[in-house]
Amino acid sequence: MGIVVTPEHILTCAHVINQVIGKQEVEVWVDFPFFPEIQAICYGIKFKDDKKDIAILEALESVTKEITPLRLYHHQTNLRQRNTFSVFGFPQNYQAGVWVYGEIQDKNTQGWIQMEVPRSSGYDIEPGFSGGPVWDEMLGGVIGMVVAADSNKAHRTGFCIPTTILSETVPELFVGQEKMVFPDTIVGNLESAKLLISEVQELFHEPSVWPFECKIAIDKIRAVWDVHIIRSYTLLDAEETLSDNQQALLNGLRVSMEPMKYDVGQLMSKMIAFEEITQDDSKETKRENQQILNMLDKLKSSILKVSE
Secondary structure, eight states: OOEEEETTEEEEOHHHHHHHHTTOOOOEEEOOTTOTTSOOEEEEEEEEETTTTEEEEEESSOOOTTOOOOOBOOOGGGOOTTOEEEEEEOOTTOTTOEEEEEEEEEEOTTSOEEEEOOTTSSOOOOTTOTTOEEEETTTTEEEEEEEEEOSOGGGOEEEEEEHHHHHHHSGGGSTGGGGGSOOSSHHHHHHHHHHHHHHHHHHHTSSOOOHHHHHHHHHHHHHIIIIIIHHHHHHHHHOSSOOHHHHHHHHHHHHHHHHHHHHHHHHHHHHHHHHTTTTOOSHHHHHHHHHHHHHHHHHHHHHHHHHO
């Protein structure tokens, strides 16, 4: 697996490259299975650090415009334990790949983030996932790169190299990414909340919503309240002196907190119920879908009213 960090560069694990080519400095052909119309592209090895287990591939031919970077979340001051993550990989005997979902834990002494997969989940993190992006569903971005799994399968534990370490190792590839993530500020958290709502709106504007997409949408809306709105209020309330703009924000939040909390609760209940009827092309499904879109518009308008 690998992570597109610029249109011409892919981030992956050094051990993945070593398994493919050994110690030779040769070209690597990269496939894009979610885009079957894109043929394999030839990449050279731009950088490889076996100790840190990080490698960068650079395209040796023109790259199609469909290959775009993922949003890398490396302002990790508001990374939360128990956030939901998703990873995709190609374990042995699964040629079409599988998804794994779980919860973020804390970092170990290497600085790697520990990831726990619940026992009720169908698949584990195992060989075939290394180099892939770890997507934090609540923050709406990539927080790390899968690097290892516990050899004791009873633990159902994996590890990822956080984007903070990746950006320190190859900083030149992360310059443009700074603008893609809002910082941990009052305004930044409100902007992140609006971005998550927009992503859920885009999902529900599709003709059909799959159950796992519904789960992702629920996590994003939970993050709007649990992570970003609460964080905005906490940051404001902690300020000893407030500017006129900050005071207006605080007043707006105080007035809107309870209504927004109620709206988020109603929206999540509606989405949980909708999850059970997805893929049903009935009038009821379309009506419920439209109600969710209307509720998303209302929540976004509430945040816009506060932030403006």
